[in-house]
Amino acid sequence: MEQIKYITENENDHRWGLIVCSAGRQRVAPHEEYPPQGHNAEYTFDWRKGRTLQEYQLLYISEGEGTLETRSAGRHTVKAGDMFLIFPSEWHTYHPNPETGWREHWIGFKGENIDNRVAAGFFSRKQPLYHIGTNDTIESLYREATDVAVAQRPFFQQLLAGIVNHLLGLMFMTEANRNLLPNSDMPNIIELARQYMQRSITSDITMPDVARHFNISYSTFRHIFKRYTGLAPADYFINLKIHRAKELLRSSNIPIKEIAYELHFESPEYFATLFKRRVGMSPSHFRSK
Template identity: 35%
Template sequence: MFAFFDIEELNPAMPPTANSFSRYLPTDQQAKAWGWRLVHAGRQTVPPHSRYPSKGHPLDYLFDKDGRRTLDEFQIVFISRGSGTFESQKQAKTTVRAGEAILLFPGEWHHYQPATETGWSEYWVGFRGREADRIMRSFFSADTPICTVGQSDALIQHFDQILYWLQMTVPAKEQILASHMPLALAFLKSGALTKDSPQSKDGELVIQAKATMLANLETNTDLEALSQQLGVSYSRFRFAFKKQTGYAPRAFENIIKLNCARDLLLRERYSVGETANALGFSTVYYFSRAFKKHFGQSPQQWLRQHMD
């Protein structure tokens, strides 16, 4: 792999330090076992009519004579200013604008560059790992490599945090760096859920339903009435809720109540009967049975264990 490698140090003719920094990391066995591994990260500003890519990158990261490049890792390239173009094995040449991110996939040839007239500012991270493979397969696709970022400021701050930790000398640094990647991808996923998308509409519906459940823990929510308030049929509501959470609405509400029950028992010092009544369970027996099924212990057993 690569030794530590700073573009700033190798190419002082590049733009000021505030805008340009990158580092390529050697392989770390503990980081590999973590499931996520940051391979490299950086930022740079490319002024209009400038050479691209800039000098100083390892040879494996340069475009070939045909203007293409194929990597063995994932990358996020976020354009914070300016515009340019991108094309890949599955994406015809298209315009990329500020506020958009490019997702690069292993084994997929690609090419991108800033527009001559505008240049651009970019942040990038390269990553791989067992968990990275799983998340990328589950939530992203090389068929749609351009992501609109809904939280651009937050993503930029997150990239800056990665670059900050790259410069630190601390124990478990590789794990700290690797653990930034799931949140970066969550920002990209958030941006993909536009207000007009079906997923976003379902997500908003479920958020409102959860809020209603949390605000009325002392009762059992009338789910059919709730679906009417939300403007959908009950079957549609139930389908969307289970798709978003993995639980049917009533089962999810019961889990909320059972989690709350632990606080009432331990911190508020409610009795088992008082807890069952406060959370709208019809009988103490039904509450105790549901509690044991969910936590593996009766309320009394759980409380004795956590009072010690």
């Protein structure tokens, strides 16, 4: 058994949008009773019967393996490097394999911040398991959360909320990228393509040119780029140009017509129309603000 901390909160913490209820880490040896003694009565459970909680819990298994079962997702094998998210009012149970034990890290939390992300579809009861792999940053964040919870310095809840958001972001990003293009170099190529476009905003290049630069068919490049970034390559490139135009409008006296030509828009009129559509005001209005 290692550090475990159950935490109270106040009204000000609730206004922050996310509060942490518990944090801890523990090593469960092979054939050791699970869960070990020492938990708050609210959290103690018989893994054979399962339980429900009124909060989210995010767990990371850094060693060993075991089993997770939830009402919505059924039964899953959990291995070292996996994270899983428990949802409020969701029946669940989990436990280590008696032959291996495991090392678990967890943090419990609730609030409108996480509720909104679930409602937006970022996290689902039907997919609670995330295959992250060994990750020193994640382990370090869990250790920091436990240390902060134990010390409970003024406004510690706000710091803990930041750690939860960091953990959720890392988990979501890692799993999303793994699912996007498993066993592929494409994510690295897309990132290099983004950098190439950033260096080329004053060049007269097309998106098929970018695809050829990386020896990819344009149809494949466009499809993968949009899945990876959420934007078609042309839209991404235009956004880069608009961002550069805004910088020039703010920091220089270069005529608007010359900015349009420098960034290789079809015409000053097209640039002005596109700028207003994307920014909500004309280039001249933007410069005068």
